[in-house]
Amino acid sequence: MAKFHPTPGLDRMVAMMVAPHVHEVAREVERAAKRFAPPTKKWITVADDRVRPTHAAAHGQERPDNLRFEINSMDWDRKHRGVGPLTYMKQPRDESSRAVANIKNCRCSVHTIPDGISRNIRTLPPVITGSTVTAKVVASGKFVVEAEVGTVYPGNLEAVGAFYMARAAAAVAARR
Template sequence: MATFHAEPGLEHKLAQLVAPKIHEIAREVERQAKVFAPPTKKWITVADDKVRPTHVAAHGQEVPANLRFKVNSMQWDMQHRGLGPITYMKEPRDSSSRAVANIKNCRCHAQSIPDGISRNIRTLPPVVAGSTVTVKVVAEGDWVVEAEIGTLYPGNLEAQGAFYMQRAAAVVAARHR
């Protein structure tokens, strides 16, 4: 029975050798994730003195396209529609939120921002530790995890995940098989 002992440090040298190749594959995942990433949307009011306070507070709020805006509820909706303190809307005047008072006569709109998520996706430099090379592709932002895997809001309102990171990794993995 013979046991192979690599030259001390050889595995580390090999890891350093393949690190640039692994980094390049990670960059591929980054580029693909940017293609798959959903846009974000921003709540915009008409900014005059008739905008209701709950929408004044929502002005400028930015969320991924597959998620919902968080808007303060109106008293009437809480008393008559059973809503909690927050109303979850896909866009202004979204009746699926079950709000009535909070959507009536609303003149707001949602502005789409195509690179809202993709601009926050990047590849970190490779880290070589012993015989292991680690390269991370990261998406940064308050809601990147919910945008990826989806979420469930109170009242059983479901947001589907966009799975842009998972799908990107799968596409690149298949390419290198």
């Protein structure tokens, strides 16, 4: 019976042959994650001298679409509505925030940024360690984790996660 003696370094050679394929799978996950990623939204005031200070301070605040804006509370809402120092709104005039004073006569609007989260997603080059090939798809930036898994704000206001990375991995796994 002949014995098989692998070429020294064969493992590494195979790993280098496999690496482009692993990279391509990771790129597929990246493309799917970018499709599933939520947009972001920006709080925009009309920027005149009648904008209340709590909204002027929020001008330009950007959050993933599935999360809430963090707006400084107004004293009346703190006294009568039981909100804390911050009021958490999905959009201007959001009654689910429990605010009354802080939404009355509000003229603010939201600007949507479709690639707000997806622009933070990328694939790193594959790394070969011995006979193992590893490729990573990463999302880095503000609020990418909260956008993925969601969060719970004070007052038990829940923001459901978008799970764009988890859904992307599952979608690619199902295709292969």
